[in-house]
Amino acid sequence: MTFRPDTARLAETAQQLMEKYHLPGLALGAVIAGEPAWQEAWGWADIAAKVPLTPGxxxxxxSISKTTLGLNIMALADEGHLSLDSRIGDLLPDITFHGPADDLALRHLLTHTGGIGEAPNAGDLGKVFDKLFGESDPDTPLAELYADGITIEVEPGTKWAYANHGYLLLGEIISRLEGVPLPESLQRRVFEPLGMRDTDLNDVPHPDLSRGYSQADTPADRRLLDLLGIQLESDEPEDEHNLPGKYVRTWGNGGAGGVQSTVPDMLTYASALLHGAGGIVRPETFAAMTSPHWQPDQRLNGWGLSFAVARPYGHRRFGHGGAAFGGWNSTLAVFPDLDAALVIHVNLWRNDYDSAIVPPLTQAFLGERDPEPPDVPIDQRIIDTAPGVYELASNTPLTDFRTRFTPGRVLVSAANGGLMIRGQRGPWSEGAPLTAADPAQPDLLLVKNGAATERVVVLFDGAEVSGLRFQALFDLHRNPAAQPWP
Structure with missing residues (x-):
């Protein structure tokens, strides 16, 4: 039986989100039965100029761009130019690596397990996002941009940490093997064969580009924009909420996230992905790309070769999200078992986009509701031994940057016969209840994160709780000596 989403419910949910979060514009698209089938848009592409947003x-x-790099480099692997085990030091001999880099291989960059962190080196931590959205000449050789080298903070293959700089290295490898700039290779290998006529990696303002926005409705919002260094065209909102963002190109070769596209082109892309990537790579290669290569627990999310993988509401999903400073958030969610896909474009940067905007639209697309937790108690061993402060176990600031930023440490405390979790920052900063997920799986708990319900796996040392493993692929460990923060 063909899966057919309720597009009326999807449109209704979109309009509710537009009003609730004062979104400047929102565009959606759906692939149904393997083919682009529906698209619609609401709001403005440019608020001040009163230009309505369209799917086009x-x-x-x-960061959805990373999936196109993954296809390009795996096509090169299919042709025998390299393999998943190819050493990065051999492919990029003029890039200096510090730390245990001898075994750093292509598979580690594709799966974010290379030991590379949010910044190239510890000295860059004070200006992390200058080397993501920062002015740099795209013609500058990568070895010059990384003149101080790149730190491999942990042994490759032992830890997952999202690494934009790993994809800049992948882009450089593609360019060197192809003998052309990365944008030209992606155009020839991916965009043109799939018929994506309005997609490129030129990473420059375009007449058809929607205007990007940020919001600072509260002092906390403003502090976050300042902390992240998000640049604005004006401090005055163009309506009562949305501040116009400044276009700042992605750093280096754009491999970490420089692609521009449209909803129709992304539906074409999603349809091709549902058909084995349109012949760009071999069928068995694409199957490997969309299968988990890093997934410490099958009940949590995982990572393939450039694709994130998960099973929301029991449906297999692969895809990626994207957040561009200056004002854009995007989602590509492909559901192969349903022969369907959902594309979301919002011309607004929101830190809580993945927890506030994506879950209601995904539920509407799949015809699901956020599940009520089962009315069962948490295992008594967990209630007795879980309370305490949980923090990162190692001093690895580069690969732990995102976790240190949010949630930081968390505090688990007993409350009303159950448990509460409170984070230093982020969605649990005001506290949220932990609930049992399944009486048959006592080590699996649930916690709300905005409109999403996330899974948390309890880790044990003998009979006592020793740590928590979160859906976002990080672990925090209980420190009996640590004191709660104010």
Whole structure:
């Protein structure tokens, strides 16, 4: 039986989100039965100029770009130019690596397990995002941009940490093997064969690009924009909420997130992915790309070769999200078992986009509701031994940057016969209840994160709780000596 989403419910949910979060514009698209089938848009592409947003407006899809690099480099692997085990030091001999880099291989960059962190080196931590969205000449050799080298903070293959700089290295490898700039290779290998006529990696303002926005409705919002260094065209909102963002190109070769596209082109892309990537790579290669290569617990999310993998509401999903400073958030969610896909474009950067905007639209697309937790108690061993402060176990600031940023440490405390979790920052900073997920799996708990319900796996040392493993692929460990923060 063909899966057919309720597009009326999807449109209704979109309009509710537009009003609730004061979104400047929102565009959606759906692939049904393997083919592009529906698209619609609401709001403005440019608030001040009163230009209505359409599905055909360009969007900075940011990190979704990484999936196109993954296809390009795996096509090169299919042709025998390299393999998943190819050493990065051999492919990029003029890049200096510090730390245990001898075994750093292509598979580690594709799966974010190379030991590379949010910044190239510890000295860059004070200006992390200058080397993601920062002015740099795209013609500058990568070895010059990384003149101080790149730190491999942990042994490759032992830890997952999202690494934009790993994809800049992948882009450089592609360019060197192809003998052309990365944008030209992606155009020839991916965009042109799939018929994506309004997609490129030129990473420059375009007449059809929607205007990007940020919001600072509260002092906390403003502090976050300042902390992240998000640049604005004006401190005055163009309506009562949305501040116009400044276009700042992605650093280096754009491999970490420089692609612009449209909803129609992304539906074409999603349809091709549902058909084995349209012949760009071998069928068995694409199957490997969309299968988990890093997934410490099958009940949590995982990572393939450039694709994130998960099973929301029991449906297999692969895809990626994208957040571009200056004002764009995007989602590509492909559901192969349903022969369907959902594309979301919002011309607004929100830190809580993945927990506030994506879950209601995904539920509407799949015809699901956020599940009520089962009315069962948490295992008594957990209630007795879980309370305490949980923190990162090692001093690895580069690969732990995102976790240190949010949630930081968490505090688990007993409350009303159950447990509460409170984070230093982020969605649990005001506290949230932990609930049992399944009486048959006592080590699996649930916690709300905005509109999403996330899974948390309890880790044990003998009979006592020793740590928590979160859906976002990080672990925090209980420190009996640590004191709660104010």
């Amino acid at each position: 407006h360009r969007q900075r899809i940011a």
